[in-house]
Amino acid sequence: MKSFRFLFILLFTISFSGFSQTPTDFLSKEFHKSRRDALRAKMPANSVAVVFANPIRNRANDVDFVFHQDPNFYYLTGYREPNGVLVLFSDNQTDENGVSYNEILYVQKKDEKAEQWNGKRLGIEGAKNELGFKKVMNAEEFVSTNINFKNFDRVLIEKFSDDYRNSTRNTAEVYDLVVAFKENSGFNPNNFLSPVKKQVYELVKATPIENSANVAQIIGRALAYDPSLKNDEDLMKYKNATDSKIKKELQQKISLKLEAKTNIDVTFLSSNLAALREVKTAEELKLLTKAVRISAVGQVEVMKAMKPHMSETELQGIHEFVYKKYGAEHEGYPSIVGAGNNGCILHYIENNKTKVGNDLVLMDLGAEYRGYTADVTRTIPANGKFTKEQKEIYDIVYAAQEAGIAESKVGNSFNAPNTACRKVINEGLLKLGIIKTLDEKHPYLPHGVTHYIGLDVHDAGTYGAFVANSVITVEPGIYIPEGSNCDEKYWGIAVRIEDDILITENGPINLSGEAPRKSDEIEKMMKKKSILDEFILPDLDK
Structure with missing residues (x-):
C-alpha cells in the first residue's frame, strides 16, 4: 500500500511538473555574453554603448500589442521584458566600493501587483541568475543615474524612434529612460545632420545674403527629399524671412550648427551589430x-x-x-x-x-x-x-x-x-x-x-x-x-x-x-x- 501510494505521488508530481513546464531552448546566457564581448572588442577606447528595450505599444484603449523585444537588445542581453537598458563600457569601470565592472543591465523591478496581472518579472536576482549579468539595477536607477555620459569620447546609441508612450502609470518606462538619457548626455537632435540637411546648411553658410532668395527656392525643393527639414525652425525662418538683418542672424545660427560637436554616435551600433548578426x-x-x-x-x-x-x-x-x-x-x-x-x-x-x-x-x-x-x-x-x-x-x-x-x-x-x-x-x-x-x-x-x-x-x-x-x-x-x-x-x-x-x-x-x-x-x-x-x-x- 505504501509503495502504491508512493508511486501515485511520484506520478502526480511528474504530471504536475509537466504541465508547468516552460520552454528551455532559448539562446544561452553564454551566447548573449559572447555577443557583448564581440561588440565591446569593436568599441573605441573610452566609449560607452547604450541600448534600450522596446517600449510597450498601445493597440486600443487599455489593450496593448503583444510585446516583442528589440532584436539588438535581445541579441546582447536575452532579456525579453520591456523597460530595460543595457549600458556597455569599452573599459572597466570601478564602483564606489572599488568593484570593477564593464556592463550594467537595468530591468523593470519586481512588483507583486503588476505581476498578478501581466506575468512574472525577472527582477534583479532573476537577471543575474538567468541572464548571467553581474551588475543589475532597477530601471528607476537609470532615470537618476550618476553615469556622466559627457565624460566619454564616444557615446554609442541607435537612432531614437520617438514613438514611446508616456502612460504615467510607470516612472521608469522606456519613455522615461530615453528622456533621462537625453538630459544626462546633452543629446541634441540638431547635431545629427542628414546628407540633405548638411548640404542645405553648407549652402546657406556660403551664400551671400543678397543671393539668399535663390537658396530659399533650393530649400523648398529639398523638402521633397527630406521632409524633416520643415521641423528645423531656424531653416524655415531663413527660407521665409525678407529682412536682411534677420537673415544674417539666422545664417550665423545655421553656420554654428555645422560646426557643432557631439560625442554621441548614432551609426556605430547599427553597422557593427549588423556585421555581427549577419x-x-x-x-x-x-x-x-x-x-x-x-x-x-x-x-x-x-x-x-x-x-x-x-x-x-x-x-x-x-x-x-x-x-x-x-x-x-x-x-x-x-x-x-x-x-x-x-x-x-x-x-x-x-x-x-x-x-x-x-x-x-x-x-x-x-x-x-x-x-x-x-x-x-x-x-x-x-x-x-x-x-x-x-x-x-x-x-x-x-x-x-x-x-x-x-x-x-x-x-x-x-x-x-x-x-x-x-x-x-x-x-x-x-x-x-x-x-x-x-x-x-x-x-x-x-x-x-x-x-x-x-x-x-x-x-x-x-x-x-x-x-x-x-x-x-x-x-x-x-x-x-x-x-x-x-x-x-x-x-x-x-x-x-x-x-x-x-x-x-x-x-x-x-x-x-x-x-x-x-x-x-x-x-x-x-x-x-x-x-x-x-x-x-x-x-x-x-
Missing part, C-alpha cells in the same frame, strides 16, 4: 533552422488540406496552428495568403477572400521560434492541379529560383541571385510573349529576391559579398495583375517561391526544402489525405 553561430542556426522547418511543415499540411471552398483566412489559420503546435511563440511577420489577383499585392495581409476557388494561392508565412524568424513562400493551385497558363508561369519562377540559389555562395555579391533570377524570368516572359524584348522594363517582378533572415524577417547584415553561416532568402516571383498589358489568359496569376538558404563554404543549403517546390511534386502532395479532412465545425448560420 553571421550566425551554431546556437543561432539550430533555432533558425527549426523556425524554417516548422514553416515548411505548415506549407506541406496546407497543401494536403487545401480545398476550393476554403477561405484565405482558414488557410492562414492552418499554417499558424502548425506553428503553435510546435511551440512557436509568434508569426515572424503578418501572414500573407493571397488567392488569384490578391497574390499580386506583395504585402497582402487582409486574407479575407471567402473562397479560393480554382485560383493559385500565394502563401508567404514564417514562424518565429525563440526569437528567430523564417520566411517561406509557396504558390499552389487551390483545386490541386495547375492550369496550362499557371504552370507556364510557375515553372519559369521555379527555374529562376534554382538559378538564384546556385549563385548563393561564399564570395558572390549580394545581388548575384537577383541578377540570375531576373535573367531567367525575362527569358521566360519573352518566350511567352508577355514582354517584347529581353531588356524591356516591366512591372512583373517589382522586388529584389534576397534578404537576410534571423531575429528579424528582414534581418540586419552588411549586404556585401556572401559569407559563410549567413542565411538569406531567394524569392523570385511573377505577378500579372488583371488589366496587364499582355494576353488576358495570364491575368490574375501571381507566383512567388521563397526558400531560406544557408550560405556555407561547400555551397548553399536549402533549409526549407521539406516543402515541395516543383509543380508536379506540389500536385502529388496535394493528393495526400489531410488529418484535417474530418475536422468539421458546426454551421453557426443555421
Whole structure:
C-alpha cells in the first residue's frame, strides 16, 4: 500500500511538473555574453554603448500589442521584458566600493501587483541568475543615474524612434529612460545632420545674403527629399524671412550648427551589430533552422488540406496552428495568403477572400521560434492541379529560383541571385510573349529576391559579398495583375517561391526544402489525405 501510494505521488508530481513546464531552448546566457564581448572588442577606447528595450505599444484603449523585444537588445542581453537598458563600457569601470565592472543591465523591478496581472518579472536576482549579468539595477536607477555620459569620447546609441508612450502609470518606462538619457548626455537632435540637411546648411553658410532668395527656392525643393527639414525652425525662418538683418542672424545660427560637436554616435551600433548578426553561430542556426522547418511543415499540411471552398483566412489559420503546435511563440511577420489577383499585392495581409476557388494561392508565412524568424513562400493551385497558363508561369519562377540559389555562395555579391533570377524570368516572359524584348522594363517582378533572415524577417547584415553561416532568402516571383498589358489568359496569376538558404563554404543549403517546390511534386502532395479532412465545425448560420 505504501509503495502504491508512493508511486501515485511520484506520478502526480511528474504530471504536475509537466504541465508547468516552460520552454528551455532559448539562446544561452553564454551566447548573449559572447555577443557583448564581440561588440565591446569593436568599441573605441573610452566609449560607452547604450541600448534600450522596446517600449510597450498601445493597440486600443487599455489593450496593448503583444510585446516583442528589440532584436539588438535581445541579441546582447536575452532579456525579453520591456523597460530595460543595457549600458556597455569599452573599459572597466570601478564602483564606489572599488568593484570593477564593464556592463550594467537595468530591468523593470519586481512588483507583486503588476505581476498578478501581466506575468512574472525577472527582477534583479532573476537577471543575474538567468541572464548571467553581474551588475543589475532597477530601471528607476537609470532615470537618476550618476553615469556622466559627457565624460566619454564616444557615446554609442541607435537612432531614437520617438514613438514611446508616456502612460504615467510607470516612472521608469522606456519613455522615461530615453528622456533621462537625453538630459544626462546633452543629446541634441540638431547635431545629427542628414546628407540633405548638411548640404542645405553648407549652402546657406556660403551664400551671400543678397543671393539668399535663390537658396530659399533650393530649400523648398529639398523638402521633397527630406521632409524633416520643415521641423528645423531656424531653416524655415531663413527660407521665409525678407529682412536682411534677420537673415544674417539666422545664417550665423545655421553656420554654428555645422560646426557643432557631439560625442554621441548614432551609426556605430547599427553597422557593427549588423556585421555581427549577419553571421550566425551554431546556437543561432539550430533555432533558425527549426523556425524554417516548422514553416515548411505548415506549407506541406496546407497543401494536403487545401480545398476550393476554403477561405484565405482558414488557410492562414492552418499554417499558424502548425506553428503553435510546435511551440512557436509568434508569426515572424503578418501572414500573407493571397488567392488569384490578391497574390499580386506583395504585402497582402487582409486574407479575407471567402473562397479560393480554382485560383493559385500565394502563401508567404514564417514562424518565429525563440526569437528567430523564417520566411517561406509557396504558390499552389487551390483545386490541386495547375492550369496550362499557371504552370507556364510557375515553372519559369521555379527555374529562376534554382538559378538564384546556385549563385548563393561564399564570395558572390549580394545581388548575384537577383541578377540570375531576373535573367531567367525575362527569358521566360519573352518566350511567352508577355514582354517584347529581353531588356524591356516591366512591372512583373517589382522586388529584389534576397534578404537576410534571423531575429528579424528582414534581418540586419552588411549586404556585401556572401559569407559563410549567413542565411538569406531567394524569392523570385511573377505577378500579372488583371488589366496587364499582355494576353488576358495570364491575368490574375501571381507566383512567388521563397526558400531560406544557408550560405556555407561547400555551397548553399536549402533549409526549407521539406516543402515541395516543383509543380508536379506540389500536385502529388496535394493528393495526400489531410488529418484535417474530418475536422468539421458546426454551421453557426443555421
